[in-house]
Amino acid sequence: MRPAELLGAYEQMAVIRRTERAAHDLFLQGLVKGTTHLAAGHEAIAVGASAALRADDYVFATYRGHHHAIARGATPEECLAELMSRATGLCGAKGGSMHLTKAAAGMLGSYAIVGSHLPMAAGAAWSAKLRGTGQIAVAFFGDGATNIGAFHEALNLAAVWRLPVLFVCENNLYMEYTAIADVTAVPRPAADRAPAYGIPGEVVDGNDVVLVREAVAALAGRARAGEGPAILEALTYRHFGHSRSDPAAYRPAAEVEEWLKHDPLDLARGRLLSAGVNDKDIAAADDRAEHLVAQAVAAAKSAPGPDPAAALTDVWADGGAAWRT
């Protein structure tokens, strides 16, 4: 990545980090209801992958998906407004934290049934292949998804149909509250399954935005050239618990400490400094991120709630919800 590009990636990660902190704080203030699954710590995967994709590629994410929405072009304001049940939210407050979607930017949804979106990504890739557009699809998922049937069905279908789809596992070592190693037959829950489907399975440091970008670019190029799907397992770590109610007490303190030292923002900052970008420019990026998210919080707070009538819209393509005549 050229320094300017890396600085842009850094700033995007800084925006995501601050958005997630804001979501956390707003939850504690009672302004976000339900639950949130924060992606602080996972930023480099979304930003690095996005930097390697075309604007018209398709992205499918999980309930831990705020970083993907932002990396694909959703604003912090749209995301936070959605979390805060505002009419100005990405999904008009009908989706919530777990379903952030920005279809106009190719971000085709965040799905909260574990593994369900891997077959969808295969289908979007199939569609791209049939339409001859050169697009690819990327499904981001957690390590926990590698033990559900849809993961395996999607991999096999994508392999036999040679689809332009990437399966990017954000392996943060824990499926909810349980260490993934305790419930998985192989050490690398995603990459080690790749040989069973005859596709590449690579492992990358998911906290290093440059390495993620390179790995995704290589596999995306391969997929676009008609060489089929691949798995990328990106190792990372949650800075918060699984969801809002989880203090993550099951994680050993030494492990947490070690991973916090391997922070994606710090890694990118180190790379920027080595590339000769000066401290002031990095601080300016941080300031811009801080300002953007502060503004987003203020705007979301002052935005109106949804019109109750919206509850009965958008079931059908005609915009309505009528089920009988």
Next chain:
Amino acid sequence: MADVITYREAVAEGIAREMRRDPAVVCLGEDIGAAGGVFKTTAGLFKEFGPERVWDTPISEQAIAGAAMGAAMTGLRPVAEIMFSDFLACCWDYLANEIPKVRYMTAGQVTVPLVVRTANGGGLGFGAQHSQATENWALTVPGLKIAAPATPADMIGLMAASIRSDDPVVLFEHKALLAVKGEVPPDGHVVELGRAAVVREGADVTLVALASMVPVALSAAERLAAEGISAEVIDLRCLVPLDMATVLASLRKTSRLLTVEENPYQGGWGGTLVSIVADEGFGLLDAPVRRVAGECVPLPFADALEDEVIPTVDKVVAAVRGLAHY
């Protein structure tokens, strides 16, 4: 083309007509390609449209439904086959959680124009895991349209409407009707979703039926006519949209209602239908409503046992007699 067509052939004909007019229509499913489907309901499609548009899948119902959804969200109009409707349970996440919800929970950012076709119902002795009438499963899910044709012409017309629909449609193809013959409808024949058909007019009692229960209701009506009871028979054709206007209009004439359902009484579609009648048409009724539906047991194997569970002409005739003399 011959002037008659079987229900089985009408499935492939209905799909083929849409594939000819719209290159975005593609098919996927187990054994649907060169093999033409286990029920031969896709026979000829692979030959005419080739492997680029007719795709054999592994036995992976989640991959089939999920891939159809992803393709539908990105510009195609997939027609996915789930071989037996019992197997909808294997991909129920897609039917219950994904396909019907994604448009709503994204505030209309995406549409999912797909058809899930599936062979439904009993009568062929396939036993409990290949014979259920599962149309009521789909009826529990807001966001799915549901078609269940009873004739070859309706199969072609409803297939056209389902494939052209920008909403997801589950189309139930009844196994017991596959050999039924009927007229070939003209090109461009479309049966709008949510339009029931009055298939026999009558004055004394309204029988509302779906799919294979339509011929059962018609046979019952024929026998009842000999006894001086005039039964009107409505073929619902779709469960969503549900054409209550036609049902309520019929009750204005007959004041007596009987549903004929293959799905179990427990949770069957008639429960929803009669609740609307109780709510909006109570004043039209001169008798209690009756439902002849499947017994609330898994479907047994032997014919003699299956007949005990699925509504038969005898059961319908007996129920109507009771109702007519109420």
